[in-house]
Amino acid sequence: MRLIALYRQPPDPQAFDKAYFGTHLPLMGKVPGLQASVVSKFTRTVMGEGFYMMADMAFPDEGTLKQAMRSPEMAAAGDNLATVAEGLVTLMFAEDPVPAG
Amino acid sequence: MRLIALYRQPPDPQAFDKAYFGTHLPLMGKVPGLQASVVSKFTRTVMGEGFYMMADMAFPDEGTLKQAMRSPEMAAAGDNLATVAEGLVTLMFAEDPVPAG
Numbered sequence: 183m184r185l186i187a188l189y190r191q192p193p194d195p196q197a198f199d200k201a202y203f204g205t206h207l208p209l210m211g212k213v214p215g216l217q218a219s220v221v222s223k224f225t226r227t228v229m230g231e232g233f234y235m236m237a238d239m240a241f242p243d244e245g246t247l248k249q250a251m252r253s254p255e256m257a258a259a260g261d262n263l264a265t266v267a268e269g270l271v272t273l274m275f276a277e278d279p280v281p282a283g
Numbered sequence: 284m285r286l287i288a289l290y291r292q293p294p295d296p297q298a299f300d301k302a303y304f305g306t307h308l309p310l311m312g313k314v315p316g317l318q319a320s321v322v323s324k325f326t327r328t329v330m331g332e333g334f335y336m337m338a339d340m341a342f343p344d345e346g347t348l349k350q351a352m353r354s355p356e357m358a359a360a361g362d363n364l365a366t367v368a369e370g371l372v373t374l375m376f377a378e379d380p381v382p383a384g
Binding site: 223278 | 285286287289321322323324325326327328329330331332333334337339352372373374375376377378379380381
């Protein structure tokens with residue numbers, strides 16, 4: 183099970199990157215059960231409303247992810263996110279990916 | 284380099300899944316240079332505007348992806364997409380993911 187964060191274009195990408203990689207990711211790294219975080223930047227929007235960046239955070243199963251969402255470490259990361267990316271974030275649970283051809 | 288498609292909630296998910304997996308993915312499978320497609324369904328939106336599904340399509344490099352975007356096979360897949368998911372899609376280029384802790 184994964185936690186996916188999609189970030190819309192920040193007004194100041196340089197300040198966003200500094201806060202995200204310097205402060206937010208280290209806080210997320212303390213969240214219990216998190217196995218790996220993978221961050222991808224979007225470089226071009228071909229169709230529809232685009233985003234700036236995606237973070238794909240893997241947990242071993244849904245129960246662990248749900249516990250993580252209630253942890254004090256996630257609360258701290260969430261509080262930080264409100265200062266780093268207020269109004270920019272979509273946060274979703276995602277099933278483990280299915281290779282599809 | 285990857286091509287990422289984000290799909291908003293379709294009005295009829297069962298019909299969407301049938302068209303997507305039965306028709307669209309096989310058409311995408313013919314696109315030159317596509318190495319792998321990985322599809323993930325979102326199961327819960329915690330914050331912000333949610334999506335239904337994501338397709339993560341890997342290409343060896345940006346040049347191959349750009350060529351693929353101009354290919355007749357991609358044009359066929361795009362025409363099909365207009366019937367499967369009109370108004371539901373965000374399509375973006377993304378850098379290869381960076382493991383981030």
